[in-house]
Amino acid sequence: MMNQKTTEQTLLSIKNLSTYFHTPEGVIRAVEGVNFDILKGACLGVLGESGCGKSVTALSIMQLIPSPPGEISSGSIQFAGKDLLRFSSRQMRSIRGKEISMIFQEPMTSLNPVYTVGNQIGETYRIHEGLDARQAKEKSIEMLSLVGIPSPQKRVDEYPHQLSGGMRQRVMIAMAIGCQPKLLIADEPTTALDVTIQAQILDLMAGLQEEMGMSIMMITHDLGVIAEISDKVVVMYAGQVVEQSSIDELFKHPLHPYSRGLLNSIPKLGDKFVRGKQPLREISGQVPDLINLPSGCLFASRCPKVEKKCLENVPQLIEIAPGHDVRCWLAG
Amino acid sequence: MLAYIIRRMFQAVAICLVISAMSFFMLFLNTDPALMLLPPEAEVADIAAFKKQMGLDRPVLIQYKDFLGRVVFHGDFGQSFVYKVPAVQLIMERFPATLRLALAAIVFINLVAIPVGVISAVKRGSFVDNIFTFFALMGQAMPLYWLGIMLIIIFGVWLRWLPISGSDSFAHLILPAITLGSWILPVNMRLVRSGMLDVLNKDYIRTARAKGLPEWLVLGKHAFKNAILPLVTVIGMQLGLLLGGAVVTETVFAWPGMGQLVLDSIHMGDYPVVQAVVVVFAVCVVVGNLVADILAALIDPRIRLN
Known part of the structure; x- marks a missing residue:
């Protein structure tokens, strides 16, 4: 019974997703066997460093992986009960921008420089809701004011280069939520912005989420952003999910050595610099080459507690406590 | 936008002035028209008398000032030394045909280069792309006169589809325009191809796809x-x-x-004609560039607003 209820509340369910890139140097296993769910109206944080596969996972959901060389080689992506991977490109287009929207890291380059922001926001309405140019413009003005852009009647006719970075990200958000999507994928939406603007954008997103009841998949390498907005967190490393739990649980009881390393690397207010003692902690070593993955645990080469078994056998993602999964031989 | 156009027009006028001065002085420094026009056995006194008659004995700057005044206010480049008629008249009899040919070539070049370049970029590395690249290189490598003669043989003599000489109708324009354009066509094709490839990797193209736009809108619009x-x-x-x-x-x-x-006038040192040609060409290039700049500013707001 409990299980059935969970299924009803699940908006997106990714099962065993693998996305590979076929390059002359070999197959890059960018995403390997990823599983996670996003519940209706919830915000899932996807945490990890550059190249860990979080953006590729997002682009796989949108089916915007450049192909070739990219290819979703296995798995399923259930969205509102339907497997997106079985959709035709036409069906997928009707989902993109309407049911699932995405905003990107670089608001500077993610808007087309030669069209007005009104044109670019209005496009979504014209494509998905069949509005004419005038109606689309009215809706665009409405959306600009919803995302907190002052004098939207004037801004609607401006070009991206006339707006600041924060404003452009607001425009991106306006564009993404225009058709009231069920899921908003935000790929490092605040990374390119000043800290004060970051907070404004996160507040805006949280507010809109509450108002519209949409789910958010927040991709970031910033623990602060995750803490601010997410309910649940997925930690990714080298294309795999290594830990998955509620946000409180992760901050209080991180189980995977990588998650611990990430949490430890946050400088704490009041930490004193002592000569000879490193003031900023890091996770030593490097992410393994995704073409020649080591056998055993992918984090083993950087793990402070590595054991023989870690180098030989691949750990599975297992539930250690209710709602807390971890991929580590030493956990639990 | 208007301010941009006015600013560009002032620049265009300035460029025309500089070019007229350069053409005037360079010819003056390179040749002595009196020596070229008079027979080799002419006496020094005859040469001096000729120079006086033609106004060639006056200081260069005075001659330039006169030249500019005549050109700007009367469109007068002086009499051709060889044909003894106004240089402008000689040019105006022939220039429209050349301009028509050049414009036809531009139209032909871009009508082919744009779609071919776009297709090559979208189908990068495919068989079609390779075929287009092959023809482009061939077009660039072929000498114009050879291509012209081949086109005449194939379409004029064998197939008898198109006229091979003269300029009476639109059909007469086709083979010359293709011949003239074949040399620049590959350049523009590569330019469109690389421009398109560059743009297709941009973030805003991913944004357009993420919005659910159909591919023809992503390519054709964004x-x-x-x-x-x-x-x-x-x-x-x-x-x-x-x-x-x-x-x-x-x-x-x-x-x-x-x-x-043009060739004859240069060989014979008929410099009123040469100057007139240089200035007319320069004005065409300047006007062409002005139009191009205005078009570019219409396309990209960053140009007109800076």
Whole structure:
């Protein structure tokens, strides 16, 4: 019974997703066997460093992986009960921008420089809701004011280069939520912005989420952003999910050595610099080459507690406590 | 936008002035028309008398001032030394045909280069792309006169589809325009292809796809307008290349343009005609560039607002 209820509340369910890139140097296993769910109206944080596969996972959901060389080689992506991977490109287009929207890291380059922001926001309405140019413009003005852009009647006719970075990200958000999507994928939406603007954008997103009841998949390498907005967190490393739990649980009881390393690397207010003692902690070593993955645990080469078994056998993602999964031989 | 156009027009006028001065002084420094026009056995006194009669004995700056005044206010470049008629008249009889040919070549070039470049970029590395690249290289490698003659043989003599000489109708324009354009066509094709490839990797293309736009809108609206910009800016310059390069084509197709006149005037030191030609070409290139700049500013707001 409990299980059935969970299924009803699940908006997106990714099962065993693998996305590979076929390059002359070999197959890059960018995403390997990823599983996670996003519940209706919830915000899932996807945490990890550059190249860990979080953006590729997002682009796989949108089916915007450049192909070739990219290819979703296995798995399923259930969205509102339907497997997106079985959709035709036409069906997928009707989902993109309407049911699932995405905003990107670089608001500077993610808007087309030669069209007005009104044109670019209005496009979504014209494509998905069949509005004419005038109606689309009215809706665009409405959306600009919803995302907190002052004098939207004037801004609607401006070009991206006339707006600041924060404003452009607001425009991106306006564009993404225009058709009231069920899921908003935000790929490092605040990374390119000043800290004060970051907070404004996160507040805006949280507010809109509450108002519209949409789910958010927040991709970031910033623990602060995750803490601010997410309910649940997925930690990714080298294309795999290594830990998955509620946000409180992760901050209080991180189980995977990588998650611990990430949490430890946050400088704490009041930490004193002592000569000879490193003031900023890091996770030593490097992410393994995704073409020649080591056998055993992918984090083993950087793990402070590595054991023989870690180098030989691949750990599975297992539930250690209710709602807390971890991929580590030493956990639990 | 208006301020931008006015500013560019002032620049254009300034460029025309500089070019007129350069053409005037360079010819003056390189040749002595009196020596070229008079027979070799002419006496020194005869030469002096001739120079006085033609006004060639006065200081250079005074001559330039007169020249500019006549050109600007009367469109008068002086009498041709060889033909004894106004230089402008000689040019105006022939220039329209050359301009028509050059413009036809531009239209032909871009009608082919744009779609072919776009297809090559979208189907990068495919068989179609390789075929287009092959033909482009071939087009660039072929000498104009040879291509012209081949086209005449195939379409004029064997198939009898198109006229091979003269300029009476639109049909007469086709083979010369293809011949003249074949040399620049590959350049523009590569330009569109690389512009398109560059744009297709941009973040805003991913954004357009993420919005659920159909691929024809992604390519035709979001990519194309950005990709076309480098092409627009070179078309203005290419007008000059085509006007200058028309000589061979005109000869092959007996096109009544000014190509032969230009060559003859240079050889014979008929410098009123040469100056007039240089200035007319320069004005064409400047106007071409002005139009290109205005088009570029219409396409990309960042240009007109800076």
